[in-house]
Amino acid sequence: MEFGKLDKLMAEHEPSKEEQERILALNKREQLIEKCRRLNNQLKPRFDSNVYHCERCNDSGSYYQLEKVKYEVEGGEYEDEYLVCNRCECMKVRESLEALKHSGITEKMKRETFDNYRTDESWQKSIKEKAIKFLDSEETFFYIGGYTGSGKTKICSCILNKYVEREKAILYLVWRDFMADLMENIDNSNKLIKEAQDIEVLYIDDLYKFPPKDFEKRVLYGIINYRVNKGLKTIISSETKLKNSDAKEQYKYEDMINIDLAVAGRIWENAGNGEFVISIANEPKYNIRFRGNV
Ligand SMILES: [Zn+2]
Numbered sequence: 581m582e583f584g585k586l587d588k589l590m591a592e593h594e595p596s597k598e599e600q601e602r603i604l605a606l607n608k609r610e611q612l613i614e615k616c617r618r619l620n621n622q623l624k625p626r627f628d629s630n631v632y633h634c635e636r637c638n639d640s641g642s643y644y645q646l647e648k649v650k651y652e653v654e655g656g657e658y659e660d661e662y663l664v665c666n667r668c669e670c671m672k673v674r675e676s677l678e679a680l681k682h683s684g685i686t687e688k689m690k691r692e693t694f695d696n697y698r699t700d701e702s703w704q705k706s707i708k709e710k711a712i713k714f715l716d717s718e719e720t721f722f723y724i725g726g727y728t729g730s731g732k733t734k735i736c737s738c739i740l741n742k743y744v745e746r747e748k749a750i751l752y753l754v755w756r757d758f759m760a761d762l763m764e765n766i767d768n769s770n771k772l773i774k775e776a777q778d779i780e781v782l783y784i785d786d787l788y789k790f791p792p793k794d795f796e797k798r799v800l801y802g803i804i805n806y807r808v809n810k811g812l813k814t815i816i817s818s819e820t821k822l823k824n825s826d827a828k829e830q831y832k833y834e835d836m837i838n839i840d841l842a843v844a845g846r847i848w849e850n851a852g853n854g855e856f857v858i859s860i861a862n863e864p865k866y867n868i869r870f871r872g873n874v
Contacts, residue, residue, distance in 0.1 A: 609661060612646060616663055619644045627674055634670035641671050676749045679779070685740075685752045692737035704731070707858055711739050714856050720807070721814050721851035725821030725836070726860025732817035736783055739815055743781045748813075751779040755787045759796055773799060777806040780813065787818035788839060797840050804843050808850050821859040822847060 595603065625639035637643045647664045650657060680690075694712060699705040707724070714722045722739065724732045743750055753776060762769045776782055782803075792800070807814050822844055823837040837844040851857045 609646075612661060612663055616644045616646055619663075632670065632674055632677060634668060634673075637668035637670060639670075640668075641674075642667055672749060673747050676744060676747060679749055679751055680744060685737075689733065689737040689752075690741065692734050693741055694738050697735065697738055703860070707731075707735050708738075710856060710858060711735050715739065715742055717852065717856070719850060719852040719856055720811055721816070721847050722856045723816045723818070723822050723847050723851055724858040724860070725818050726858075727819055730860040732860070733785060736785065736815050736817050740781065740783050743813070748780045750781040750783065751776060752783045752785065754785045756789055758784075759799070762799065773802060776803050777810075778812075781815070782807065782812065783815040783817075785817050787816050788820050788836070789818075792839065797843070800840070801843050804846050808846050816847070822854075822857045 620638075620643055623638045623640040623643065626641055627639045629639045633639060642665050644663055644665055646661050648659055648661050650659050652658070694708065697704075697708055699708055711722070722736070724735065726732055740750055740752065758772070758776070762772055765772065787800075788796075804814070818836070820836050820839065823835055835844075836847075848854055848857060
């Protein structure tokens with residue numbers, strides 16, 4: 581074969597400029613994939629694998645992946661791929677578990693589920709139905725008022741455990757303990773309040789066991805109002821009913837609406853205008869009645 585002919589043949593088979601660019605880009609992408617794989621293999625655990633193990637990030641809390649990024653230059657739109665470090669999805673579970681650990685939730689509360697919630701009485705059945713409906717409802721507040729021993733914490737724990745199952749970050753506060761913490765840690769109080777405001781799901785237990793002081797009302801309003809604005813799920817149980825439609829009992833001081841009208845109003849509105857506000861009648865334990873959502 582003549583040399584000239586060979587040159588010509590090679591020139592014909594020489595990848596075009598576009599083809600060369602495509603191969604180069606392909607190589608660049610393969611290198612990027614390789615680098616991504618290498619970095620992911622080198623991830624070192626930062627969190628206790630015994631508490632929760634995640635294959636994806638090897639308990640490091642983050643992982644690498646390629647991400648397409650669109651950008652514009654002088655009117656033209658381009659797309660490029662970059663190696664990015666992402667916060668791993670398991671971090672939400674870890675935070676939730678951590679919150680659960682620090683939340684003060686008892687082992688007994690953790691065992692409360694809708695499956696083992698007893699519905700011998702029709703009012704218990706009704707409470708359970710409302711609690712289940714609340715889980716996926718657009719409404720953000722669930723309020724249950726009634727005397728000690730009527731199973732308020734039980735049903736609220738069932739709701740809370742469902743959210744734990746769904747990997748939501750939760751916080752459980754016994755109101756008087758929370759207030760005591762604030763008083764003892766004035767320097768830290770903003771941080772404690774912020775935590776209660778920001779957490780995905782908040783459960784305030786035993787709200788206003790004693791008549792609240794103005795400071796206490798301000799703290800509660802700050803938390804409730806913030807959570808209403810952010811649309812965050814909030815569960816409240818209290819011996820204090822939100823409001824009572826029973827004419828005899830309507831103007832009792834201990835009803836929330838008389839203690840704190842602003843807060844009671846916000847809760848009422850965001851509990852589906854009372855749909856998820858439950859009051860358990862103040863009857864002897866063996867004869868408790870459920871009065872619907874009033
Ligand atoms: Zn992970």
